[in-house]
Amino acid sequence: GQNIDQPTEMTATEGAIVQINCTYQTSGFNGLFWYQQHAGEAPTFLSYNVLDGLEEKGRFSSFLSRSKGYSYLLLKELQMKDSASYLCAVRAFQSGGYNKLIFGAGTRLAVHP
Amino acid sequence: DADVTQTPRNRITKTGKRIMLECSQTKGHDRMYWYRQDPGLGLRLIYYSFDVKDINKGEISDGYSVSRQAQAKFSLSLESAIPNQTALYFCATSNSGREADTQYFGPGTRLTVL
Numbered sequence: 001g002q003n004i005d006q007p008t009e010m011t012a013t014e015g016a017i018v019q020i021n022c023t024y025q026t027s028g029f030n031g032l033f034w035y036q037q038h039a040g041e042a043p044t045f046l047s048y049n050v051l052d053g054l055e056e057k058g059r060f061s062s063f064l065s066r067s068k069g070y071s072y073l074l075l076k077e078l079q080m081k082d083s084a085s086y087l088c089a090v091r092a093f094q095s096g097g098y099n100k101l102i103f104g105a106g107t108r109l110a111v112h113p
Numbered sequence: 114d115a116d117v118t119q120t121p122r123n124r125i126t127k128t129g130k131r132i133m134l135e136c137s138q139t140k141g142h143d144r145m146y147w148y149r150q151d152p153g154l155g156l157r158l159i160y161y162s163f164d165v166k167d168i169n170k171g172e173i174s175d176g177y178s179v180s181r182q183a184q185a186k187f188s189l190s191l192e193s194a195i196p197n198q199t200a201l202y203f204c205a206t207s208n209s210g211r212e213a214d215t216q217y218f219g220p221g222t223r224l225t226v227l
Contacts, residue, residue, distance in 0.1 A: 004155070031213060042117075042203060042218040043156070050213070087155070091214075098169070101216060103155035 002026045004104035006088050011110045012078055020073045020107045022088030030099050031091040034062050034073045037106065038084045046073070046086075075109075083111045116140045117219035119204050125225045132191040134222050136204030145187040146205040146216065147171075147179060149198075156203065162187055163209065194226040 003025045012018040024032070031050040035043035049055055049064035049071065061074040073086055085106040091099045117138045126132055136145065144163050148156040148171075158171030160179040168179060176198060178190045191198055204219040 033215065040201075040221070040223075042220050045215055045217065048213050048215060089156075098161075098163075099214060100158070103157075105153055105155045 002090075002092060002102050004088055004090055004102060006086075006104045006107045008105070009108045009110070011112060012075075014078055014080060014111055014113050016078050017074065017076050018078060018109065020075070020086050020088075020109065022071045022073075022104060024069050024071070024088070024090045024102075024104075026069075026090050026092045026102060028093035029066060029090065030093045032062075032064055032071050033089040033091065033101070034060075034071075035087040035089060036084050037087055043087055078111050080111050080113070083109060085109070117204060117206055117217060119202075119219040119222050121222060122220065123223045125227065126194055127227050128193075128195055130194050132194050132224065134189045134202055134204075134224070136187045136189070136219055138185050138204075138206045138219075140206055140208070140217065141184075142206035142208045142217075143184065144207045144209055144214070145181065146207075147177075147187070147189045148203045148205065149173070149200040150203060150221075151200050159189065191224075194224075196226045199224060199226045 006022045034046040037043040047062040054063045059076045064071045085108045087106045088104040090102050120135045146161045147159040162181045202222045205216040207214045207216045
């Protein structure tokens with residue numbers, strides 16, 4: 001089967017660092033995405049990993065270990081506007097040539113002053 | 114201007130009514146998708162289209178139909194709405210040849226079926 005697990009909720013303090021973990025079990029793994037979604041708004045693309053290692057983009061970094069079926073999103077220098085849900089999504093190759101995107105339920109992050 | 118637009122943004126309707134949600138994009142992407150989002154669940158794929166002549170069912174297509182009128186337009190229909198179709202609906206687009214086929218989402222349509 002295909003399964004993605006991430007914590008339901010996390011809290012952190014403004015200015016701190018937070019790590020949001022994602023574990024997955026999928027066949028045909030073909031990349032992992034992180035999206036940010038503010039309440040009632042569209043998910044917006046944050047990062048993409050297909051090879052093992054760390055991808056850094058400003059205050060956000062994303063890590064992937066394909067052998068462990070594990071990824072994390074690291075947010076540094078937290079700001080109040082970072083309060084949002086963070087969605088882990090795994091792309092899995094399907095028969096017929098289609099890459100399906102499978103979403104986790106999301107981690108709701110609350111940043112406090 | 115937004116690259117992916119959805120209309121309407123909010124809709125309240127009654128059980129049994131036919132509803133159409135529309136999506137338009139100016140990104141020039143070839144692929145388009147319809148998802149629904151329910152509290153506590155991940156985004157779930159309803160239908161997807163790789164080009165105008167290609168329509169495919171996603172994991173939860175029952176009760177829904179779609180039409181790809183042009184490369185830039187992809188509409189979702191609920192032939193006879195029922196209360197458990199109350200959800201937030203998102204359209205998304207991607208470019209098969211670039212950006213790792215990253216999907217970009219519209220602003221969403223909040224649908225309530227009474």
